[in-house]
Amino acid sequence: MNITDYHQNIEKIWLSIEEQLEKNGADVDCDTQGSVFTITFENRNxxxxNKQxxxxxxxxxxxxxGYHFSFKNNxxxxxDGKLFWDCLEDACxxxxxxxHFSR
Known part of the structure; x- marks a missing residue:
């Protein structure tokens, strides 16, 4: 993966997260500041x-x-084998x- 593909991949993920949260009526606010995407819940959690x-x-x-994910096998x-979308669902x-996020 080159740097352009890396950024495009993550930007698509962030957009997908925001769209799916909105579609499901989640009571959250999403904010992007540079390389950081934050989901803030009603109770301020x-x-x-973020991109590394x-x-x-x-x-x-x-x-x-905290989890660090690498892009492997698409x-x-x-x-240790944890998938990004599963960890995000667990946190939500x-x-x-x-x-339940569609991949």
Whole structure:
């Protein structure tokens, strides 16, 4: 993956997240500031998703923990096999939003 593909891939993910949250009526606010995408819940809890360009990684942080994802086999996955979309769903559910993201 080159740098352009990397950025395009993540921007598509961010757009998809925002669209799916809105479509499902989630009570959240989404904000993008540079390389950081933040989902803020009604109770002010946050999920932070950010680009790590030097490593070509995607990072996700919530109260459930922090995850570093690499793009392998056409999906974002941690070294121990956790998928980005599953971790995002778990974090949303932890904050009270039952969202099932389509990949």
């Amino acid at each position: 946050q999920i932070v998703i 360009e030097p490593l070509f990684e995607l990072w996700l942080a919530s109260k459930l923990g 999906q974002w996955i941690t070294n 559910q932890h904050y009270g939003e039952q969202i």
